Amino acid sequence: MNDVQKRDANLDPITKEPGAHPVGTGLGAVVGGMAAGAATGTVAGPLGTAVGAAVGAVVGGLAGKGVAEAIDPTAEAAYWRENYGMRPYVEDKANFDDYGPAYAYGVDAFSRYPDRDFDDFESELHRDWGQQRRTSSLDWDRARPAARDAWDRVKSSSNMPPATR
Structure with a gap:
């Protein structure tokens, strides 16, 4: 090699x-x-x-x-690209370029904090969103539901037990 x-x-x-x-x-x-x-x-x-x-x-x-x-970021991106428009928080006439970085951020957050609840570190994600948003026009309040949605999806598919406090 x-x-x-x-x-x-x-x-x-x-x-x-x-x-x-x-x-x-x-x-x-x-x-x-x-x-x-x-x-x-x-x-x-x-x-x-x-x-x-x-x-x-x-x-x-x-x-x-x-x-x-256990997380396939390519599969996650494909899933969200295909399904983002059906999510209740997605605004009319929004495009994937705005929500995609938020979904990727949620997937990454789970890989960093698999044993924690999203709410436990949400303030850290909020703080760092400006550096992670890439081309997204969403502020954190609008990106948060997408990041949470992606985090919840990979957590449920990973069979991780609920976080302990």
Whole structure:
């Protein structure tokens, strides 16, 4: 496999298997694994905390990879392109170019926060919408229902349990 093929294959940094999702792997490590590993290791003192965090990062990274790889962004984009016009929040004469970035943002949000409720991090999404909106003319109040709709759709298809608080 040449360098371009290796890059395009998204090789897993640990197993070298193709198809690693860098965002999901990295975020799974940070969000899920390190905290759990550190909490478990704390019983053994400061050194246990550090070791627990490192082990937890690897395990969490693999979990995040699984969630992110379960989402097919191409299929999601195709679904929303075909169905956006039937959604109750879509304004008359609106086009997909306005709503598409919001749907993509919702899918991405789920890949970053699969174990949380949308409402728990909605303020962060609102804050960052201006940088994520690309060509959309929608402000956050109009984009939010589309992002939430996409987030709900991938969450329900991923068989993730409800978030725990």
